[in-house]
Amino acid sequence: xxxxxxxxxxxxxxxxxxxxxxxxxxxxxxxxxxxxxxxxxxxxxxxxxxxxxxxxxxxxxxxxxxxxxxxxxxxxxxxxxxxxxxxxxxxxxxxxxxxxxxxxxxxxxxxxxxxxxxxxxxxxxxxxxxxxxxxxxxxxxxxxxxxxxxxxxxxxxxxxxxxxxxxxxxxxxxxxxxxxxxxxxxxxxxxxxxxxxxxxxxxxxxxxxxxxxxxxxxxxxxxxxxxxxxxxxxxxxxxxxxxxxxxxxxxxxxxxxxxxxxxxxxxxxxxxxxxxxxxxxxxxxxxxxxxxxxxxxxxxxxxxxxxxxxxxxxxxxxxxxxxxxxxxxxxxxxxxxxxxxxxxxxxxxxxxxxxxxxxxxxxxxxxxxxxxxxxxxxxxxxxxxxxxxxxxxxxxxxxxxxxxxxxxxxxxxxxxxxxxxxxxxxxxxxxxxxxxxxxxxxxxxxxxxxxxxxxxxxxxxxxxxxxxxxxxxxxxxxxxxxxxxxxxxxxxxxxxxxxxxxx
Numbered sequence: 001x002x003x004x005x006x007x008x009x010x011x012x013x014x015x016x017x018x019x020x021x022x023x024x025x026x027x028x029x030x031x032x033x034x035x036x037x038x039x040x041x042x043x044x045x046x047x048x049x050x051x052x053x054x055x056x057x058x059x060x061x062x063x064x065x066x067x068x069x070x071x072x073x074x075x076x077x078x079x080x081x082x083x084x085x086x087x088x089x090x091x092x093x094x095x096x097x098x099x100x101x102x103x104x105x106x107x108x109x110x111x112x113x114x115x116x117x118x119x120x121x122x123x124x125x126x127x128x129x130x131x132x133x134x135x136x137x138x139x140x141x142x143x144x145x146x147x148x149x150x151x152x153x154x155x156x157x158x159x160x161x162x163x164x165x166x167x168x169x170x171x172x173x174x175x176x177x178x179x180x181x182x183x184x185x186x187x188x189x190x191x192x193x194x195x196x197x198x199x200x201x202x203x204x205x206x207x208x209x210x211x212x213x214x215x216x217x218x219x220x221x222x223x224x225x226x227x228x229x230x231x232x233x234x235x236x237x238x239x240x241x242x243x244x245x246x247x248x249x250x251x252x253x254x255x256x257x258x259x260x261x262x263x264x265x266x267x268x269x270x271x272x273x274x275x276x277x278x279x280x281x282x283x284x285x286x287x288x289x290x291x292x293x294x295x296x297x298x299x300x301x302x303x304x305x306x307x308x309x310x311x312x313x314x315x316x317x318x319x320x321x322x323x324x325x326x327x328x329x330x331x332x333x334x335x336x337x338x339x340x341x342x343x344x345x346x347x348x349x350x351x352x353x354x355x356x357x358x359x360x361x362x363x364x365x366x367x368x369x370x371x372x373x374x375x376x377x378x379x380x381x382x383x384x385x386x387x388x389x390x391x392x393x394x395x396x397x398x399x400x401x402x403x404x405x406x407x408x409x410x411x412x413x414x415x416x417x418x419x420x421x422x423x424x425x426x427x428x429x430x431x432x433x434x435x436x437x438x439x440x441x442x443x444x445x446x447x448x449x450x451x452x453x454x455x456x457x458x459x460x461x462x463x464x465x466x467x468x469x470x471x472x473x474x475x476x477x478x479x480x481x482x483x484x485x486x487x488x489x490x491x492x493x494x495x496x497x498x499x500x501x502x503x
Contacts, residue, residue, distance in 0.1 A: 005060065015324040015327075016072070017065075019324070019328065025073075027339065042065075045065035045066040047062065048061060053436065073356070094112060096109055096110070096138060097110050097112050106131060107129060107134070108133055110126055113141070114140075124167070126171075126173065127143065129178060141179065143173065143178050144177045149170070149172075149440060150169075151173060157394075185421065207228065211435070214230075215450050218230035220446055221419065222423060227248065239256065242402050243400035247414055260282035266280070284301050324352055348389045357387070358379055358380055370421065398463050401461055402456045402459060413449060417449065420441050424441075
């Protein structure tokens, strides 16, 4: 029996133990937890490992407890910084560490005190100021304000405090008085390469806005650079209602499209498939680099790259350990992502849905009814959505009824749109007349996509309001889902074994 526990299964078990520990500690918060309680299971696990080191099942059980405890400890350690945060006055020099978020008449600055200031050891903070003067990443500012712990809106389920805390932001800088640096001193505190990347991104945005009207310019900017901030609120809402926000969110889908193009280009140039795959991976890295390494893009790059690896090697069903490995690494770096980063949850669960559910559809539907790729798109969409629906219900309180149809009608056009848009931007820098031609060509699919999404969002029953979705239903949902997948796979394995015996 011990020989059946392969290294792959051991990795799977221990990864689940660590993630389980992070999960448990995340949902114990904000209750006070005595870390001393971990001492006894820690001793038990070490005793089991030392005494039964020759017994593989016992050894695995000991390490399972150890990894579970480590997940709890790591999460609690990160939460301690939040629990100990207190309001205080601040006066000193800070650096803007992200491009400001421009919103309705104001801008949010994510800033960190310069080294040497006592607060610099305790985290970052966020300051809200007017739309002018404009600030940039790397600006060194002198600021005076009252640091206060972020407060949640009692009328909303959104945990604003933890949303900021997951990024190491523990305070809000209330009524900041900012002394701007002289012009020649601006942007002198940031990474020069990152500054170059941001300048390039801004130039690309300017080119798109100059050649295309809204909302088509906003959609192309989202497809190539990520984010829907260049689109109006009406179109942002339309994308949300139709479940199409993922195409402008630097999701694994966008990354996979880029990788697919680079794979095809590599093979066209005479590279072997393995070499073309590494070309695609390099392209993913450069794409994420160009848009400034936002956490959502890094996550999408990891998930999309691993998913592409599974598809290209015909091992989609065996990609679970690779996905778990990426989740473990991300949670090791920041365990607060598991509960308080919706993007992490959606990316992780959607990828798992494709890995576990799509192969079942592929065997029974996709291979039999190809329908020019429409069946594949529909089954991929359904596979992902089955896994993420509870998270969507809890966080967005909305169910899109037109999402499957919208994905079928839009997704096949997205790769062509991205290709034309990329060529348009590239030529606009080196030979503007050609850039203008490609922008005209890109406008046609962009117009189709925006108008279709706007129309579908306007339908009377495009979405349903889901209020107060209970947690116990979420738990039951995933228990039934995983149980069904296990039983179905067991049935398939039994049928294949019977066929082998008959042959």
